[in-house]
Amino acid sequence: xxxxxxxxxxxxxxDKTYYVPALAKGKVTRVAEVVATAGGKGIxxxxxxxxxxxxxxxxxxxxxxxxGQYIQDRVKAAGIREEFVEASGESRICLNVIDRGxxxxxxxxxxxxxxxxxxxxxxxxxxxRLSAESALVIFSGSIPSGLPxxxxxxxxxxxxxxxxxxxxxxxxxxxxxxxKAKPSFIKPNEDEIVALLGNEGGDLxxxxxxxxxxxxxxxxxxxGADGAVAAVxxxxxxxxxxxxxxxxxxxxxxxxxxxxxxxxxxxxxAEECLRYAAAAGSANALSPxxxxxxxxxxxxxxxxxxxxxxxx
Numbered sequence: 677x678x679x680x681x682x683x684x685x686x687x688x689x690x691d692k693t694y695y696v697p698a699l700a701k702g703k704v705t706r707v708a709e710v711v712a713t714a715g716g717k718g719i720x721x722x723x724x725x726x727x728x729x730x731x732x733x734x735x736x737x738x739x740x741x742x743x744g745q746y747i748q749d750r751v752k753a754a755g756i757r758e759e760f761v762e763a764s765g766e767s768r769i770c771l772n773v774i775d776r777g778x779x780x781x782x783x784x785x786x787x788x789x790x791x792x793x794x795x796x797x798x799x800x801x802x803x804x805r806l807s808a809e810s811a812l813v814i815f816s817g818s819i820p821s822g823l824p825x826x827x828x829x830x831x832x833x834x835x836x837x838x839x840x841x842x843x844x845x846x847x848x849x850x851x852x853x854x855x856k857a858k859p860s861f862i863k864p865n866e867d868e869i870v871a872l873l874g875n876e877g878g879d880l881x882x883x884x885x886x887x888x889x890x891x892x893x894x895x896x897x898x899x900g901a902d903g904a905v906a907a908v909x910x911x912x913x914x915x916x917x918x919x920x921x922x923x924x925x926x927x928x929x930x931x932x933x934x935x936x937x938x939x940x941x942x943x944x945x946a947e948e949c950l951r952y953a954a955a956a957g958s959a960n961a962l963s964p965x966x967x968x969x970x971x972x973x974x975x976x977x978x979x980x981x982x983x984x985x986x987x988x
Contacts, residue, residue, distance in 0.1 A: 678730055678731045678732045678941075679732065679810075679811030679812065679941040679942075680732045680733075680734060680809055680810045680811060681722075681725060681730060681732065681733050681734070681810060681811065681812045681813075681814065681937055681941060682733075682734040682735075682736060682759075682806045682807070682810040682812070682813045682814070682840075683718035683719065683721045683722040683725075683733070683734070683735050683736070683813075683814045683816060684718050684736055684737050684803070684813060684814065684815045684816065684831070685716035685717060685718030685719050685735065685736075685737035685738075685816060685817055686737050686738055686791075686815075686817065686818070686819055686820055686823070686827075687716055687737070687738070687768065687788045687817055687818045687819065687820045688714070688715070688716040688718075688719060688737050688738060688739050688744070688747050688760070688767050688768075688788075689714075689715045689716045689743075689747070689767060689768045689769060689770045689785075689786070689788070690712060690713075690714065690715060690743050690746055690747060690767065690768075690769045690770070691712065691713050691714070691715025691716075691770050691772070691926075691927075691966045691967075692710060692711070692712045692769060692770070692771050692772070693710070693711040693712075693771075693772045693773075693774060693924060693926075693964060693965070693966060694707045694709075694710060694771060694772070694773045694774065695707065695708050695709040695710075695711075695774050695776055695964070696708060696773060696774070696775060696776065697775075697776055697777060698775055698776070698777040698778075699773055699775045699777075699780075699782060708776070709964075711964050711965050711966075713750060713965055713966065713967070713968075714746070714747040714748075714750035714751050714754075715747075715770060715927075715966055715967065716737065716747075716816070716817050717816035717817035717845060717846075717929075717930045718735060718737060718814060718815070718816035718817055718930075719735055719737075719747070719751060719967065720816075720927045720930035720931070720934075720966060720967025721814055721816055721845075721930045721931075721933050721934045721937070721967070722734075722735040722751070722754075722756045722934075723751075723754050723756065723967050723968065724927075724930065724931045724934035724935070724956060724960070724967055724968070724969050725934045725937065725938060726754055726755055726756055727968070727969045727970075727971060728934065728935065728938050728952075728956065728969065728971065728974065729938075729971070730937075730938055730941075733756050733757065734756070734757040734758075734759055734806060734810070735751050735756050735757070735758050735759070735760070736758075736759040736760060736761070736799075736802060736803065736806060737760055737761070737799075738760065738761050738762075738763045738767075738789070738791055738795065738799065738820060739760040739761075739762060739763075739767050740762060740763045740764060740765050740766055740767045740789045741765060741766035741767060741789075742766065743766045743767040743768070743769065744760070744762060744763075744766070744767040747760070747767055748760055759802060759806060761795055761798050761799045761802060762795075763789055763790075763791045763792065763795040763820075764789060764790070764791075764792060764795070765789030765790065766789060767788060767789060768785070768786035768787065768788035768789070769786055770783065770784070770785045770786065771783065771784040771785075772784075772924070772926050772966065774924060781924070781925065781926065783926065787820075787821055788818075788820050788821065789820060789821075790820065790821045790822035791820045791821075791822055791823055792822070796823060800831075800834060803831060803834050803835065804834055804837075804838060807834060807835040807837075807838035807839070807840045808838040808839065808840075810835075810840045811840065811841065811941050812840060812841045812842070812843065812937060812940065812941050813835040813840045813841070813842050813843070814842075814843040814844075814845070814933065814937060815828055815831060815832065815842065815843065815844050815845070815846070815854070815859075816843075816844075816845045816846065816930065816933065817845070817846060818846065818847075818850065819846075819850050825849045825850055825853055826853035826854075826856075827850075828844060828846065828850055828853065828854035828857070829853055829854055829856050829857040830857075832844065832854065832857035832859055833857060836857075841860045841940070841941075842857075842859045842860050842861075843859055843860060843861040843862070843863075843933060843936075843937060844857075844859040844861070844862050845862065845863050845929070845930070845933050847864070847868045847871070848868075848871060851864065851868060851871070851872055852871075852872055855872065855887070855890070855892060858890070858891040858892055859892060860892075860893055860894060860940075861892075861893070861894040861895070861896070861933075861936065861940070862887070862892055862894075862895055862896075863895075863896045863897075863898060863929060863932060863933050863936070864897055864898075865897065865898045865899070865900075865929060866880075866897060866898075866899055866900075869883055869884075869897050872887075873886065873887075880897065880905060881905070881912070881986070881987075883897075884897060884905060884906075884907045884912065885907065885912075887907075888907050893908075893909070894906070894907070894908045894909070894936075894940075895907045895908075896908070896932070896936065896950070896953070898928075898929055898932055898957065900925070901917070901919070903915045903916045903917045903954060904917075904932070904950070904953075904954060905986055906946075906950055906986075908946035908949065908950065909946045911946060911985070912985065912986040912987075913946065913947065913950055913983050913984065913985065913986050914983075914984050914985070914986035915950050915951075915954045915981065915982070915983050916981070916982040916983075916984075917954050917957075917958050917977075917980070917981055918958070918977065918980040918981075920958055920961060920962060920977075921962075922961040922962070923961065923962055923963060923964050924961065924963065924964050924965070924966065925960075925961045926966045927960050927965075927966035927967035927968065928957040928958070928960045928961050929957065930960075930967050931956040931957045931959065931960035931967065931969055932953045932954065932956060932957035933953070934953075934956055934969075935949075935952040935953035935954070935955060935956030935957065935974075936949050936950065936952065936953035938952055938956075939952045939953070947983045950983050951978060951981045951983050952978070954977075954981045954983075955974050955977040955978040955980075955981050956969050956974055958973075958977045958981075959973040959974045959977055
């Protein structure tokens with residue numbers, strides 16, 4: 677039996693990708709192709725975990741209105757146990773417009789609904805129950821309007837008190853405040869770690885070391901086409917990925933988290949967790965759907981990932 681992994685998406689969404697011949701500001705643009713799915717970073721993580729073969733995945737968070745019902749239906753259709761709390765209003769829609777002319781990606785992200793105190797209290801109780809049965813709880817994405825920016829630190833404490841390991845993947849002030857609770861793993865990208873450390877132009881190697889010194893045992897910094905750097909289990913690594921022709925890179929960071937989680941709950945060596953993670957992130961970039969990994973692509977890419985000791 678697989679250990680249960682629970683993903684938390686406080687600001688779930690319908691992710692829509694529009695493919696257009698060209699995107700010109702101020703002009704009518706006809707969409708050539710639309711891809712839609714349940715989204716939000718934690719839902720992406722849950723879906724990729726299922727695609728990688730992890731059977732016991734639960735998705736929770738807030739889902740509201742007609743959009744929220746669509747999100748819940750799609751989560752269940754993917755074979756993921758859904759435990760969402762319904763809040764007022766409508767869950768958000770996030771648009772990713774991909775210009776087939778130049779390959780650029782333009783994201784338009786709605787803020788999402790406001791979550792009231794009564795909804796938050798219902799969620800706290802649900803999180804406590806789910807954490808007690810989970811080996812790992814993964815908190816991903818933004819915090820809905822109206823909730824305190826330091827909420828992740830509190831929620832991490834709830835999950836930890838029930839015996840679960842905790843990952844955190846967010847950005848901005850939510851990441852700054854959340855890291856104070858010392859999650860087991862964080863995965864900022866290059867811009868997010870600069871904001872977290874406040875050291876623009878500083879040394880990435882020293883930055884990762886400083887996060888470990890603060891008590892965050894596992895840190896990975898994703899660098900897009902340049903792969904990633906990481907400090908895991910007291911060792912530091914440089915991860916190199918093969919050159920690919922990306923179709924849609926949105927969700928690659930979430931896929932990286934899913935791949936790392938897959939190995940983490942199985943107590944794999946650090947190198948294998950990172951290899952699995954990097955292959956998942958790269959495989960996602962080959963799919964037109966956000967947070968989507970073809971297992972065949974993943975297996976092929978695994979053989980092309982290099983994980984080596986990292987020195988400054």
